[in-house]
Every structure is written in C-alpha cells, then in structure tokens.
Amino acid sequence: MAFKVAERGAIAPFIVMDVMQAAARREASGRGVIHLEVGQPSGLAPLKVREAARHALLTQPLGYTVALGVESLRTRIARHYAHAYGVSVPAERICITTGSSAGFLLAFLAAFAPGDRVAVAAPGYPAYRNILQALGVECVSVPVGPASRWQLSVEVLKGIEGKLDGAVVASPSNPTGSMLSAHEVAELAGWCELQGIRLISDEIYHGITFGRAAATAAGLAAAPHAVIINSFSKYYAMTGWRLGWMVLPADLTRAVECLQQNLFISPPTLSQIAAEAVFDCLDDLEARVTAYQENRDILLAELPEAGFARLAPSDGAFYLYADISDQTGDSRDFCARMLDEIGVAATPGVDFDPYEGGRTLRFSYAGSKADMIEAARRLKAWR
Numbered sequence: 001m002a003f004k005v006a007e008r009g010a011i012a013p014f015i016v017m018d019v020m021q022a023a024a025r026r027e028a029s030g031r032g033v034i035h036l037e038v039g040q041p042s043g044l045a046p047l048k049v050r051e052a053a054r055h056a057l058l059t060q061p062l063g064y065t066v067a068l069g070v071e072s073l074r075t076r077i078a079r080h081y082a083h084a085y086g087v088s089v090p091a092e093r094i095c096i097t098t099g100s101s102a103g104f105l106l107a108f109l110a111a112f113a114p115g116d117r118v119a120v121a122a123p124g125y126p127a128y129r130n131i132l133q134a135l136g137v138e139c140v141s142v143p144v145g146p147a148s149r150w151q152l153s154v155e156v157l158k159g160i161e162g163k164l165d166g167a168v169v170a171s172p173s174n175p176t177g178s179m180l181s182a183h184e185v186a187e188l189a190g191w192c193e194l195q196g197i198r199l200i201s202d203e204i205y206h207g208i209t210f211g212r213a214a215a216t217a218a219g220l221a222a223a224p225h226a227v228i229i230n231s232f233s234k235y236y237a238m239t240g241w242r243l244g245w246m247v248l249p250a251d252l253t254r255a256v257e258c259l260q261q262n263l264f265i266s267p268p269t270l271s272q273i274a275a276e277a278v279f280d281c282l283d284d285l286e287a288r289v290t291a292y293q294e295n296r297d298i299l300l301a302e303l304p305e306a307g308f309a310r311l312a313p314s315d316g317a318f319y320l321y322a323d324i325s326d327q328t329g330d331s332r333d334f335c336a337r338m339l340d341e342i343g344v345a346a347t348p349g350v351d352f353d354p355y356e357g358g359r360t361l362r363f364s365y366a367g368s369k370a371d372m373i374e375a376a377r378r379l380k381a382w383r
C-alpha cells in the first residue's frame with residue numbers, strides 16, 4: 001500500500017541546521033569546529049532569568065497559561081515599548097508565542113489565505129519562504145542588494161508585478177545585518193497600509209545594533225494593520241527557552257488567540273515566568289552587544305585579507321554576508337570544504353537566496369572573541 005506524503009509538507013530544509021549536523025559529526029569524531037554558522041548567542045541566559053526559573057520550578061505547578069500568554073509578561077512587554085521606543089502598545093494586543101517561529105505560523109495563518117502573494121527579500125530568512133509554502137501561500141522572493149541596502153523598500157515593492165497581499169521585512173536583517181531607518185519603516189508601513197498589503201515586521205534582532213537603534217513598526221498610527229514579531233532568542237539570549245511575542249492589529253487578535261488555543265494551547269509556562277526577569281538584566285544584555293560589536297570589528301578587519309572583501313553592511317544582528325562569486329558558484333560545496341579542511345563552519349547563501357545564494361555565504365559572529373580570532377587566522381591561511 002502506497003502512502004502519500006503531502007506536497008505542502010515537502011518544504012526545503014533549513015540548510016543551516018544541516019550544516020550544524022555536519023559540524024556535530026566532525027566534533028563527534030574528535031575534530032574541533034569553530035562555529036560561525038550558528039545564529040544564536042552563546043553562554044548562559046542572564047542570571048536573574050535562571051533564578052526566576054529555578055524559583056518557579058520549585059514552587060509552581062507550571063500548568064498551561066491562557067493562550068495569549070501570562071498577563072504580567074504581556075504588560076511588561078507593553079512597558080518595554082513605552083520605555084525603549086516611546087510608543088504605546090496595549091497589552092491586550094500582545095500575544096506570547098513559542099519563539100518567533102510560532103509567531104510567523106500564527107500570523108501567516110491568520111492574515112493570508114492559500115493563493116495569496118507575500119513578498120520577502122532575497123536574501124532573507126529562509127523560514128518565511130518555507131512556512132508560506134507549507135501554507136499554500138505564494139512567496140514572492142524579491143531580489144534586493146546594495147541599491148536598497150539589502151531591504152525591501154516602497155520602490156522595490158512598486159516594481160513587483162501582480163497583486164500583493166503581504167510583505168515581510170526584517171530590520172536588522174538575517175543574513176545581511178542591514179537596517180531600515182525610522183523614516184523607511186514609516187514609509188513602508190504607511191504605503192503597505194494604503195495598498196491593503198499586510199506588513200509583517202520581523203524585529204527579532206532589535207537591541208543588537210551598532211550605532212543607531214532599530215525603529216519599530218509597532219504603534220504607528222499610519223499602519224494599524226501591521227503585525228510586529230519579536231523574540232527572546234537573540235538580544236535577550238534565551239534561545240532555547242522558545243519564547244517570542246507579537247504585537248497584533250485589532251482585526252487579527254481574536255483569530256490568533258483561537259489559533260494559538262488549538263495549535264499550541266499556550267506558550268511554555270516556565271519560559272514565560274523567567275522571561276519577565278530579563279527586562280531587569282539590561283546591563284548584562286548590553287555587555288553582550290558590545291561583545292558582538294568587537295567580534296564584528298575583528299572580522300571586518302580580517303576577512304578582506306582572507307579573500308572576503310565584499311560584505312553587506314552589518315548594521316546590526318550578528319551576521320556578515322559575503323559575496324564569494326570570485327571564488328565559487330557553489331556555496332554549499334565551498335562551505336563543506338571550509339568545514340572539512342579548516343574546521344570553520346559557515347552557512348551557504350543558498351539558504352537565504354534562491355537566486356544568488358550559490359555565490360554568497362553567511363558568517364555568524366555570535367560566538368566568542370577567541371573563536372573570531374582563530375577563525376580569521378585559519379581563513380587567511382586557507383586562502
């Protein structure tokens with residue numbers, strides 16, 4: 001008897017996970033790896049987070065929470081918007097999610113129907129494309145480059161043929177680290193609103209910026225239908241706690257609540273309790289940003305000497321996206337050789353860009369300073 005595998009489930013792999021697997025195999029065979037592939041903070045979660053979790057583990061039953069998440073955490077996040085951005089966001093429109101990954105699933109399900117068309121930047125975070133595909137939503141991958149600072153812009157969106165139902169932007173972006181200015185965020189959000197295009201703003205790298213702060217699309221009077229997605233995985237250094245949040249427009253809040261009730265029941269309870277403490281750890285979190293900046297500066301100084309001279313801006317996040325077209329047209333093979341020959345893991349651009357990704361790769365500098373120095377040394381010797 002032949003069983004079918006549904007076509008919508010046959011989405012592309014998240015290639016960085018495959019690279020991590022190859023790196024793990026190498027480590028298991030006793031050969032070390034410098035991890036420039038992984039886009040996550042290293043080290044422990046902030047102390048107060050761990051203490052809050054310990055206390056909750058010992059004293060609380062940790063059952064389900066209400067579907068939109070623990071009220072005190074939602075209120076704390078609303079306060080964060082007032083404090084960090086000076087915008088007013090009602091706690092009732094904040095939904096806590098199982099990482100921002102669940103936020104994307106919930107937002108896409110609530111906002112888009114099968115056959116709708118949603119624009120995403122190429123290069124961009126691969127899961128946008130792959131989740132949309134699984135939901136039967138057409139992902140319109142829009143090539144971007146230096147002309148729009150690697151971001152979608154009103155000009156870029158105007159150039160797309162056919163009707164658009166949505167657009168996903170990320171600032172700072174993965175993999176390029178490029179950012180939209182406050183003016184650009186407002187312009188994009190206002191234009192999308194007027195066109196009836198649902199803007200999904202991925203703000204998960206907010207906080208990890210070098211120089212100017214990232215602008216939020218939350219609370220913009222001109223964009224009341226935008227969805228804002230954020231996470232505790234990056235700036236807040238709570239990656240494996242699997243927690244994120246959304247700021248929802250009024251028309252989607254109930255739909256997302258019902259979806260969450262049925263798909264997840266509630267986000268992880270222990271993580272929700274612990275996450276409230278992370279807003280009291282800003283000194284610790286800022287010290288991490290300083291370390292990322294030092295790592296970035298080391299790589300910016302060293303990589304050109306290793307043959308990686310053409311790099312996207314890296315205004316924020318912890319990535320450097322390199323054009324390696326002078327070295328290869330097959331970034332997957334290039335990264336496999338780099339791992340095999342010098343033990344440095346990086347992510348091939350094919351993960352992020354269906355058009356040009358064979359000629360690019362991404363380095364993550366979320367690791368230790370010592371790893372950056374050693375990686376640069378090996379890459380220069382490998383050249």
Ligand SMILES: Cc1ncc(COP(=O)(O)O)c(C=O)c1O
Nearest residue numbers: 039099100101125174231233244
């Ligand atoms: C741009 C972007 N959005 C979303 C995510 C998903 O993160 P999480 O589910 O841990 O919040 C990632 C993870 O790397 C990312 O880079």
